[in-house]
Amino acid sequence: MNENISQIDYREIMEYSLDPLIIHTNLRIIDVNHTAEVFFRATKDNIIGASPLDIFQESSKVAIEKRIESAYLQPAKVIEETIYRMDGTTVEVELYCHPVQIGETKAIQTYVRDITYRKETELKQREIRKEINELSATLVPVLNGIAILPLVGSIDEDRAKQLLDEVPFKVQKQDINCLIMDFTGIYTLNSVVTDYLFKINDVLSLLGVRSIITGLRPELALTAIQLDYKLDSIPTMSTVKQALNLLGINQDPTIPMNKK
Numbered sequence: 001m002n003e004n005i006s007q008i009d010y011r012e013i014m015e016y017s018l019d020p021l022i023i024h025t026n027l028r029i030i031d032v033n034h035t036a037e038v039f040f041r042a043t044k045d046n047i048i049g050a051s052p053l054d055i056f057q058e059s060s061k062v063a064i065e066k067r068i069e070s071a072y073l074q075p076a077k078v079i080e081e082t083i084y085r086m087d088g089t090t091v092e093v094e095l096y097c098h099p100v101q102i103g104e105t106k107a108i109q110t111y112v113r114d115i116t117y118r119k120e121t122e123l124k125q126r127e128i129r130k131e132i133n134e135l136s137a138t139l140v141p142v143l144n145g146i147a148i149l150p151l152v153g154s155i156d157e158d159r160a161k162q163l164l165d166e167v168p169f170k171v172q173k174q175d176i177n178c179l180i181m182d183f184t185g186i187y188t189l190n191s192v193v194t195d196y197l198f199k200i201n202d203v204l205s206l207l208g209v210r211s212i213i214t215g216l217r218p219e220l221a222l223t224a225i226q227l228d229y230k231l232d233s234i235p236t237m238s239t240v241k242q243a244l245n246l247l248g249i250n251q252d253p254t255i256p257m258n259k260k
Helices: 003-016 034-040 058-071 116-136 157-173 191-206 218-226 240-247
Strands: 021-025 028-032 079-084 090-102 105-114 140-143 146-152 178-185 210-214
Touching: 021 034, 021 090, 028 034, 034 105, 058 079, 058 090, 090 116, 146 157, 146 240, 157 191, 178 191, 178 240, 191 210, 191 218, 210 240
Parallel strands: 146 178, 178 210
Antiparallel strands: 021 028, 021 105, 079 090, 090 105, 140 146
């Protein structure tokens, strides 16, 4: 296969790519595919000859230049960057580059992938998770300084930390002296998360607040025991209803309670 045919085939391969492709050497763009023209909102004639560094923010250019130099020897790792289009608008992208041989020229081929939608989705998910976490730390007041903390869904380490930070504060703010921590909606917990949740009881005890645990499943109780928590020192009930019956509607929750 001669050199011209090889270059033609390579050019066709570039055009089949769904991602914008930039070919550059010595910090000068020598070719792009049509997808790149559409993405950068410019014609090939306006892009070719420019420096690949031009699309980057000033704060990133030094690191990107070093990355390009190292890519002549081996493919660079995928990174995320905010870059400029030719019309001055910015877009968040994922970049990957590797060395290529174009005839006698050693060059770099850079793939540009628009991750705007993914970033927006991740942001929405974080916002939803934040709202869920805030709701998960909501104390439901019952009567006479009694409240319930319903633990529902999947609790990861971040959510457990948030509960440990917020629950004692809310207990004091709402003048609660007896908190029912209901584990009914929790099916699985790792040891780290379980440790955080039981530390809530320890902190509440230091604040003079009594705790009752309800809905604790056998496997969760086993995890707690493995962490050396003495469950016999904490009143435990099967259901919230039983805990409320134990306390009594008219009973002062500061009166010592019988443990199960």
